[in-house]
Amino acid sequence: xxxxxxxxxxxxxxxxxxxxxxxxxxxxxxxxxxxxxxxxxxxxxxxxxxxxxxxxxxxxxxxxxxxxxxxxxxxxxxxxxxxxxxxxxxxxxxxxxxxxxxxxxxxxxxx
Amino acid sequence: xxxxxxxxxxxxxxxxxxxxxxxxxxxxxxxxxxxxxxxxxxxxxxxxxxxxxxxxxxxxxxxxxxxxxxxxxxxxxxxxxxxxxxxxxxxxxxxxxxxxxxxxxxxxxxxxx
Numbered sequence: 001x002x003x004x005x006x007x008x009x010x011x012x013x014x015x016x017x018x019x020x021x022x023x024x025x026x027x028x029x030x031x032x033x034x035x036x037x038x039x040x041x042x043x044x045x046x047x048x049x050x051x052x053x054x055x056x057x058x059x060x061x062x063x064x065x066x067x068x069x070x071x072x073x074x075x076x077x078x079x080x081x082x083x084x085x086x087x088x089x090x091x092x093x094x095x096x097x098x099x100x101x102x103x104x105x106x107x108x109x110x111x
Numbered sequence: 112x113x114x115x116x117x118x119x120x121x122x123x124x125x126x127x128x129x130x131x132x133x134x135x136x137x138x139x140x141x142x143x144x145x146x147x148x149x150x151x152x153x154x155x156x157x158x159x160x161x162x163x164x165x166x167x168x169x170x171x172x173x174x175x176x177x178x179x180x181x182x183x184x185x186x187x188x189x190x191x192x193x194x195x196x197x198x199x200x201x202x203x204x205x206x207x208x209x210x211x212x213x214x215x216x217x218x219x220x221x222x223x224x
Contacts, residue, residue, distance in 0.1 A: 004154075031210055042216035043155075043198070058211065090154050097142050097202055097210050102154035 002026050006091050006103035013081045013110045021076040021106050023091030029101075031094050032074040033058075034066060036087040037105075043090065049074055081110045113138045113203050117215035124189055124222050132184040132218045134199030142204040144182050145212060146175050149196045158184075158197075189222045196220070 007022045023032065034046040045058030049068040063085060065077045074093075078085060088107050094100040114137040124130055136144065143162050147155035159168040161177040168175045172193065174185045184197055196219045200212040 033211065035214075040216065043200075043214040045211055048211060092154075094210055099145060099157040099160055100210075100212060101157070102147075104154050105152070 004091055004093055004101050004103040006089075006106050008106060009104065010107050011109070013078075013108065015081060015083060015110060017081050018077070018079050019081065019108075020078075021089055021091075021108075023074045023076070023093075023103060025072055025074075025091075025093040025101070027093065027095070027101065028071070029093035029095045030071075031096070032068065033092045033100070034064070034074065034076045035090045035092065036060065037090060038087050046076065046089075081108075083110045086110045113201060113213040115199055115201055115213055115215035117197075117199050117218050119218060120216070121219040122221070124186075124220070126190055126222055126224050127188050129185070129187045129189070131186070132197055132220070134182040134184070134215055135180060136182070136199075136201045138201050138203045138213075140204030141201060143202040144177055145200045145202065146182070146184055147198040147200065149198055149217070155198055186220070189220075191222045191224050194220055194222045 004025045033048040035043045037043050044060050047066040049055050052071040055066045067075045088105050091103040092100040116135045118133045146158040149155045159175040164179045166177050172187050176183045196217045198217045200214045
């Protein structure tokens, strides 16, 4: 039982490049979330999904896009990376108002 | 707007020295309050959920309590392996169909041997 798996774990991008972060969960959860974690800022919600085919904006959505084509996968895209997007990204999933399970994180550096 | 404030930002204890971490919250109706532990380079790991004032949950050396305005995470006789960042999060009772958590910034706990 893998839980929540994030790919890749580390990535370095040049300013203006694009990339996609993949989150996969094997718990059949309806709800999935993308957070970013920065020193002194805590975890901030970027986008979330309440089910297959749905997405919604969170607290800090600018510069990011997401897709949930399959229930088990939630993709986070950066179309034109900026140094301000250097962060650690966490994916999470849950089933209703129950505990959320987190992935191990993706450390992204934009130079 | 939902707000979660954790204090202190950092806490250094000697092994065996008991203490408490605080999580103050402002939310328009609380559906649940969550405590997570996060080790360096890892994702947050679930510890407890509290749903109503007066509720308490325990796990090994940790006990979480909840009032209408704050939650405490009590650490009794801590060991070095309890060193981690402890995160508090609230789930508001917004009546909507999403279950977004609002997190505090965390308390970095260091337990020295």
